[in-house]
Amino acid sequence: MRLDDRKLALLEERIEVLGRRRKDADHTKTYDEVFDEATLMAVYKFVSDGTIRTVDYPVSTGKEGNVFHATTEEGAAALKIYRVNTATFRSLADYLQGDPRFKKVGRTFRELITVWAQKEFKNLTRMREAGARVPRPYAVHRNLLLMEYLGDETMPAPVIREVALEDPAAAYEEVVLSMVAMRKGKLVHGDLSEYNLLWWDGHPWVIDCAQAVPLDHPRSDEWFRRDVANIARFFTRLGVNASSIRLEARLRAV
Ligand SMILES: Nc1ncnc2c1ncn2[C@@H]1O[C@H](COP(=O)(O)OP(=O)(O)O)[C@@H](O)[C@H]1O
Numbered sequence: 271m272r273l274d275d276r277k278l279a280l281l282e283e284r285i286e287v288l289g290r291r292r293k294d295a296d297h298t299k300t301y302d303e304v305f306d307e308a309t310l311m312a313v314y315k316f317v318s319d320g321t322i323r324t325v326d327y328p329v330s331t332g333k334e335g336n337v338f339h340a341t342t343e344e345g346a347a348a349l350k351i352y353r354v355n356t357a358t359f360r361s362l363a364d365y366l367q368g369d370p371r372f373k374k375v376g377r378t379f380r381e382l383i384t385v386w387a388q389k390e391f392k393n394l395t396r397m398r399e400a401g402a403r404v405p406r407p408y409a410v411h412r413n414l415l416l417m418e419y420l421g422d423e424t425m426p427a428p429v430i431r432e433v434a435l436e437d438p439a440a441a442y443e444e445v446v447l448s449m450v451a452m453r454k455g456k457l458v459h460g461d462l463s464e465y466n467l468l469w470w471d472g473h474p475w476v477i478d479c480a481q482a483v484p485l486d487h488p489r490s491d492e493w494f495r496r497d498v499a500n501i502a503r504f505f506t507r508l509g510v511n512a513s514s515i516r517l518e519a520r521l522r523a524v
């Protein structure tokens with residue numbers, strides 16, 4: 271399928287950043303970096319099949335992904351658009367090799383990034399089922415992942431490190447409960463820290479789950495210990511009695 275004028279016109283109507291790119295140089299940059307033709311086709315699929323109504327504004331522009339505020343018929347949603355380049359290619363492969371769920375990993379960037387988005391979708395599903403507080407995944411296609419939006423119309427949920435927590439000990443216990451659930455789901459997050467916890471609705475939410483691996487991945491234990499150390503360090507700094515040795519033992523006993 272090619273992106274003809276009719277399709278582009280629909281996208282410009284529904285994707286705020288596309289409509290504005292003609293008028294505004296800053297948006298042209300975001301547009302060019304994120305919305306290559308293949309990505310536009312993927313967004314077109316979601317718009318034309320009714321999964322997405324609009325894509326409104328960027329919430330975050332990160333190293334490997336951009337997250338946009340979007341809407342569906344049901345309300346707000348977060349659209350994560352993965353980008354891939356040579357720099358991230360190798361590290362993605364590390365997490366995919368050894369994960370029996372993704373034996374047949376493609377060799378091109380495009381194939382790899384598709385698998386990566388699917389991996390985050392599956393990880394979010396499995397973590398939620400196990401009881402971890404993660405955004406509900408809605409849909410995945412190519413390099414796009416649509417999920418529950420944390421935040422409201424005035425602002426996206428802040429990262430936990432930027433929040434003055436009223437009760438850090440209670441927040442810690444809730445993070446631990448999500449870690450217990452992930453362990454029950456036999457997954458190791460692999461990039462857990464105060465940078466990948468959002469604070470919303472009075473609770474900590476675990477995000478950024480693409481790199482999570484099953485317990486039988488050859489490096490899962492190394493990544494598990496790193497997650498535990500990060501969380502214990504962050505909450506210890508906030509005055510919580512969070513020993514990484516005790517946390518590790520508690521999680522291993524799950
Ligand atoms: N479901 C969501 N709702 C609201 N904001 C989100 C959501 N998911 C991610 N974000 C925002 O986007 C940022 C980047 O998302 P993340 O999944 O951590 O990707 P990466 O760190 O790989 O770029 C987060 O720090 C957060 O600010």
Ligand SMILES: [Mg+2]
Pocket residue numbers: 465466478
């Ligand atoms: Mg992140």
